[in-house]
Every structure is written in structure tokens, then in C-alpha cells.
Ligand SMILES: [Fe+2]
């Protein structure tokens with residue numbers, strides 16, 4: 001939005017990540033299996049596409065991955081753009097079965113699916129898909145978890161290792177406009193209310209070693225949507241101040257991991273869940289260490305002393321893996 005925070009955000013990345021990767025410090029992580037001893041979450045963004053061929057491929061790769069690695073998935077993170085196109089039946093629409101319950105079945109993922117709202121969810125088709133998603137979360141026995149538009153949860157519920165703050169990144173435009181007919185956003189009042197809540201949550205004492213924030217819109221992205229100016233202004237300083245370990249996002253239909261020199265937060269984008277792909281705007285050689293135009297999903301393992309993040313493609317092959325220590329140190333698997 002203006003030069004000062006653009007400059008701060010774009011601090012030139014002098015990290016030699018490829019050199020780091022070559023150190024072999026994470027050689028054990030290079031194998032396509034988790035380290036063991038951790039707790040596991042899988043995530044996908046931008047998944048509920050009308051043509052769901054790619055979504056089905058990614059979803060079956062997720063299922064296969066869980067079977068092959070024999071991990072117990074204790075949470076799914078659904079990173080927004082949960083529903084593209086019409087949802088005429090609202091919370092009773094048939095797509096809930098075909099594109100959520102059947103794609104990510106309870107037989108494989110017997111855990112809560114923590115969901116956040118994307119811009120495509122903020123559409124009236126014909127009713128508000130936001131309201132439909134909040135209502136579906138109230139269905140008895142459902143795994144779909146969205147108690148509010150923004151919320152906090154600890155993971156795992158018993159003896160938690162990480163605090164998650166799930167946010168609604170659908171900001172009104174700078175002139176305050178929030179209702180554009182089919183498409184809408186948070187109102188300026190809700191935007192302010194959430195920001196105050198977010199800041200207050202970060203101030204609360206925390207017993208968990210790790211802190212993770214998720215929002216559909218990326219703060220920084222190498223994809224065509226680029227960086228989200230409002231979030232760079234409002235959220236990035238909070239992530240920095242409170243040493244948030246990970247910021248998880250979707251929105252651009254690709255897979256990314258961005259690091260900024262001196263920034264405590266690793267920026268993870270998992271937007272390859274099913275919607276059509278498009279080209280990157282910034283190559284990972286310029287800003288990285290990783291950005292790929294590819295379908296996929298992401299595995300987060302919370303292990304003693306470290307988070308392990310793995311991007312996988314729609315065939316279940318590992319694209320990229322890194323470990324994030326509690327002190328913020330990042331190591332890339334070779
Ligand atoms: Fe999307």
C-alpha cells in the first residue's frame with residue numbers, strides 16, 4: 001500500500017536456502033515418511049471446485065498418504081474457498097456429501113475438520129455460503145468445525161502442543177465497501193472487531209510451545225494474487241511481535257513456502273486442493289524457498305521441539321519439507 005511496509009515486507013532474501021538444504025541436517029526428513037512421535041494434521045485449500053476431478057485426485061492422494069504412512073490424522077485444516085459456485089441447498093446441499101464427506105471420509109480422517117472462509121465462500125449462490133458453512137458445523141456428529149467466522153483452538157485437545165488461531169481474511173475494500181451483490185466481505189465493523197480479538201488472543205498467556213495462525217488470504221504470495229496489503233498492514237506486525245511460528249493460507253492455487261530474513265514466521269500456502277491452477281508471478285529463485293504451480297496438500301507434524309511441514313502433490317510425492325524449531329529456526333530437508 002505504501003513504500004514503508006512494502007519495503008519491510010520485501011526485505012531481500014539473502015538466505016542461501018539451497019545451501020542450508022545441502023547441510024544434510026534433516027536427512028532423516030528426506031524420506032517420505034514422518035519422524036514419528038508427533039501429532040498429525042493434513043490441510044488443503046481451494047478445494048470445493050465445481051469440476052472436482054482435480055479435487056478427487058488430491059483427496060485420494062491424502063487418503064493414500066495416511067494409509068501408507070500409518071499416521072493418525074487428528075485434524076484436517078480446510079483453508080477456504082471451500083465452495084466455488086452455487087450451493088443451492090445451503091447446509092443441506094448434496095455437495096456436502098459428494099465433495100466433503102465422501103472425498104475426505106471419516107473412515108480415514110476421524111477427526112475435526114477446522115475450516116476457514118475464503119472469498120468464494122463469501123458469495124450468495126443463492127443464499128450466503130458463509131451462513132451455510134456455519135450452519136453445517138451445527139449438524140450433529142459432523143466433523144466440519146467452524147464455531148464462528150474466527151476462532152481459536154488448541155491441538156490436540158488433550159495435552160495440547162499448539163495453539164491455532166483461525167481467522168477470516170475477507171476484508172472490505174479500502175473505501176469500506178463490503179456488499180457487491182453476489183460477492184461480499186466482512187463489514188468494516190467486523191473487521192475491526194476481529195482485529196481487536198486477534199490482538200487480545202495473542203496477548204493471552206499460552207502453555208503450548210507452538211503458535212499457528214491461519215487465514216484464507218496469504219499475507220505474502222508469489223502467486224498471481226500477490227501479497228494482501230491489508231493483511232501486511234494489520235496482521236503481519238502481530239505475527240512478528242508474537243513470534244507466530246506458521247501462517248497458513250490458500251487463495252493462490254499453488255503450493256508455497258516463503259521465508260523472510262529476520263522474520264519469526266514461516267509463510268505456508270497450500271492452495272492446490274482442486275481449483276484450476278494458474279501461473280506464479282514471482283519465481284522461488286527471487287523469493288522462496290519454494291513456490292510451485294501444482295495440485296497438492298500439506299502435512300503438518302507437531303513433533304517434540306519442532307514442527308515439520310511437508311507439501312505433497314496429487315500423486316502423494318513429496319514436493320518440499322522443512323522443520324521449524326520452537327525458537328523459530330528453519331531447516332529445509334534436502
Ligand atoms: Fe481459490
Ligand SMILES: [Zn+2]
Pocket residue numbers: 080081118119120216250251252
Ligand atoms: Zn480465494
